[in-house]
Amino acid sequence: MTGRSDTEPVVVRVDRDRCIGSGMCALSAPESLALGADxxxxxxxxxxxxxxxxxxxxxxAVDLCPVEALTLHSARGGYRIDPAE
Ligand code: SF4
Incomplete structure (x- = not known):
């Protein structure tokens, strides 16, 4: 993982066109991600x-997603933190 600050609040986005519903992220980070009804x-x-x-x-979880559907963003600036663009 690159380009992140450990003190910066983050949001995580899911590219729903990429996600295959493997559930790995929900298992790895259940406080942050879950599988929805879909x-x-x-x-x-x-x-x-x-x-x-x-x-x-x-x-x-972001690093391990098999289809790179997860991205981290700054909650303040909106810019992408990981994976680096
Ligand atoms: S690990 Fe990636 S593909 Fe699997 S459910 Fe999470 S976002 Fe979707």
């Missing part, structure tokens, strides 16, 4: 909009 991943609570402290589990 079988695709969705961010939970503050990770969807307001921003929250990045956890190791969420960082791992």
């Amino acid at each position: 079988g695709l991943a969705a961010p939970l609570a503050e990770f969807a909009d307001g921003g929250a402290e990045l956890t190791d589990e969420l960082a791992d």
Whole structure:
């Protein structure tokens, strides 16, 4: 993982066109992501909009998604933190 600040609040976005519903992210970071009724991943609570402290589990989930459907963004500036553009 590159380009992130450990103190910056983050939101996580799911590219629903890429997500295959493997559930790996929900298992890795259940405080941040869950599978919705449609079988695709969705961010939970503050990770969807307001921003929250990045956890190791969420960082791992982003890195481990098999189809690179997850991206981390700054909750303040909106720019992408990981994966780097
Ligand atoms: S790990 Fe990736 S493909 Fe699997 S449910 Fe999460 S976002 Fe979707």
